[in-house]
Amino acid sequence: MTLAWTQHLVVVPVLLPLLCGALLAPLTQGRHHLKFALAYGSVLALLANALALVWLADGGGPGFTGNIGVYFAANWAAPFGITLVADRLSSMMLVLTALMALAALHYAQPRWSRIGVHFHSLFQFLLMGINGAFLTHDLFNLFVFFEVMLAASYGLLLHGYNVARLRASMQYIVVNLAASLLFLIGVAMIYATTGTLNMADLAGRVPALVDPEAGLLKAGVAVLALAFLVKGAMWPLGFWLPTTYAAASPPVAVMLVLMTKVGAYVLLRIWLLVFPQGTEAGFEDTLRFGYDALLWGGMATIVFGAAGMLATDTAGRMAGYAAIVSSGTLLAVIGYGQPLLVTAGLYYFVASTLAVAAFVLLIELIDRIRTPGAAMLALTMEAFAVEDLPAEPKGKGLPAAMAFLSLAFAACALTIAGLPPLSGFVAKFGMFHALLNPGPGMPAIDGTGWGLMALVFVSGLVTIVSLMRFGVRTFWAAEIMGPPRLHAAEAMPVAGLLLVSVLLTIQAQPVFDYLARASADIHRPGLYIDRVRGTPSVPAPTHTAEAP
Template identity: 80%
Template sequence: MNLDWTRHLVILPVLLPLLCGALLAPLTQGRHRLKFAASYGAALLLLVNALALVYFSDGQWSGSVGVYLAANWAAPFGIALVADRLSSMMLVLTAVLALCALHYAQPRWSRIGVHFHSLFQFLLMGINGAFLTHDLFNLFVFFEVMLAASYGLVLHGYNVARLRASMQYIAVNLVAALMFLIGVALIYATTGTLNMADLAARVPGLAGPDAGLLRTGVAVLALAFLVKGAMWPLGFWLPTTYAAASPPVAVMLVLMTKVGAYVILRIWLLVFGMEAGPAAHFGYDALLWGGMATIVFGAAGMLATDTAGRMAGYAAIVSSGTLLAVIGYGEPLLVTAGLYYYLASTIAIAAFVLLIELVDRIRTPGAAMLALTMEAYAVEDMPAEPKGKGVPAAMAFLSLAFAACSLTIAGLPPLSGFVAKFGMFHALLQPHADGGAIGATGWSLMALVILSGLVAIVSLMRFGVRTFWATETVGPPRLHTAEVMPVAALLAASVVLTIQAQPVFSYLARAGADIHNPRLYIDAVLGTAPVPGPAAQEVAP
């Protein structure tokens, strides 16, 4: 039996950025074009590979699950990487955001310091590994790779505000890493395994003290994920970090916030689904009510701040809270709409954090100097302002892009944010899987989603009026095409999501059906045998 060549595609999202980052690390400061070309080329290959995984996982592979056994050790003893519809979709989203962030960083931000591109590639390695791994300890390893790279990137182009925010960010995530290890240790002590499929197979048989210890370990582990997922009150660090980070780094932080929600979705539906016996639906209520509290916190933060960077951070908190509440509600149809919202909100907030720096250039002379950029210029190797021809109709582009971001984040028509929220409302109003109708909890969730959207549009339009209408501008801002194209590409992706909502929802429905079927993963991972070595050849005397 030989390994199908398509299964090797599963490990490439980890290997490509690892090799690229290692090769870029020795390059000196003056090799900006070479480093950008290599990093951008690796991101393009990641996108092609992710699209191929989407194709193969959507019906080409048996069971729609591709399993790669690293070092050819069978699960649960070896490292298993698993690509299905959901993880492949997340890899596509990661590659798209990475390409946009690198493109935006090319004229200026990637030239500060020597190791921007190496750290960026190691960050991609950690994120991709977190999406693909099917083992809790290796999930911890990939989380630490992701966080270690993000520590350097958050400090990138350092200034006082960025140093202060990064110290808070590092301290919080170090505590979360400790909780991660404690949770993993408790789970292993109880079940004797860290492979997610094997864990899902063993949980239904646990009872008594073992079941209680497992719940304790899972609760501690969940706290580590919820720190990254910014559930209230664990997400206090996020707005400050978003506001202080450079724009291309903030784009990846938007995605990293969603990694926590992704892991919660993956583990809870796999391990604590309907087949988990006495542990079925453990923690769902905490996710639901915690997510709803997070929506309230994020909406209040958006209304209270007038700083665009912090506004983006609170918008990400609202988005994360909505996803956690959707997971906790536990309806498969709602999870499908939540996955669409996952895509739409991530793309919209990523476009918004890139747009903030460009919008600030049209303000009054004092504000237009951009304290962030000015302090970054204090670094000796900071390059000058990007040169080149100004983008025609720059003011029109900025205002239309801001309006599109605002409508999508708030969930108003006609863009993908509205489609996502309409899909969630439709799912909430449908009869439940057990035949019951929507209750007070469902109505409360709907009300919070609607109110958070109203708060978002009020806050964003207030900022827009002050920026575009109530400010005397020096003249049309000069925008570099490398800065405009990523914003335009992300907004175009939002438009495509809107126009192609039906096939996207259809794909996400299949992905949702997969993750609600734990037996599919258990059989695929534990049933994949190692590839036997070549048979010994008899040598004639």
């Protein structure tokens, strides 16, 4: 048996940013163009590699038996070695990560990446941690990649620090250190119960557990889930997120949007693998563990995020609450337990991530036209109901930059709120269709399903009211407005993310088909168990002795 060359592509998303980050670390402050070229080239290579993995996983290419690519680091077979697994879902997440990283780097190039010496190296280490979290199939190595990701994010969040950013960073660090402690405790309890941390091996051993081992496993998984729910911003654990989003620099906030979704991704992966939604004789309670908590917790998170959007006037905090609504929707989708709904939820995952990322980049550009006097005037007119009488037209059209900002804001608002015609509407329509038409063998929609549908619908209305209120104050009510100064490198990432959102809308059918295949894969845990545990290590080459 030999290892197909395509299987080595599975480890590239981890090794490439690690090597690039180490290469960038000793470079001095003045070599901005060289550092940007190396970092940008690394991310472009990651995007090409991720697209290749999508093609291999979806087509069952060489080394991807059952549409799953398995890579054993140091050639130690599961469950003893470090196992990386690339399937349709993880490959899609790698593509999304590379797109977000390209947008963040492009935006940071004129200004933000020049403030500190180690921005680019920390950014590469952050990508290493995120990619590793998407690919790893082992809980302990998931902890390692999480810590790499968090350690890099600590430095990036403090990048270009001011008082508000320093205060938010301290809160962010303390919360995530507490989550890391919970992560370790949960991992220790799971290992003490099952004797393994490999996800496929763990999934194969869970059905055989009986009390008290099954109870200890549930307690360990619950503690582990708390760490992911802190990162995924479930209510009441997501109190830190709006402040952090508002304080972070725009390119770092883009990656924080993605990092928030890592928690939801890991929960989706672990729950559907270790606690599948089918039933087996004698183990129904164990296999259905935790779904109701995810469903009701997600619904409470939607309510909290929507209320936060109505209560705030700050654009950065508004973006944070929009991300909380998105995370709550994803957690509720996981907890509802329906394959067709998971398919629509994955589409919503991608669409909402792109839209919120474009919005956090747009906020800084919009702030350049909102002088303090303009903001105060807009709030005063609204508070005292000052009549805005129509003025005589002055015959001066909007500058191109102003038109770009207003159109980009409208596109972000429509997508985040889930209104037609962009991808946010397609995602919510898909979720409503899945709830009303659950498919063969699935129960019809019940009161909980109607409640989830109502929450998703109402949260969209609340979101559009909040964002339009901000838009009216910014683009219409403010009379003191400076000419916007936009750099092409700052406008292009916003336009690029929104263009991808438009392409998602135009190509909704093939994207949904791909995500349906990804959802079908993760709902068949036996496929992963057989593929990971059944893959042998590569035997050492044999040498024949020469005749004397």
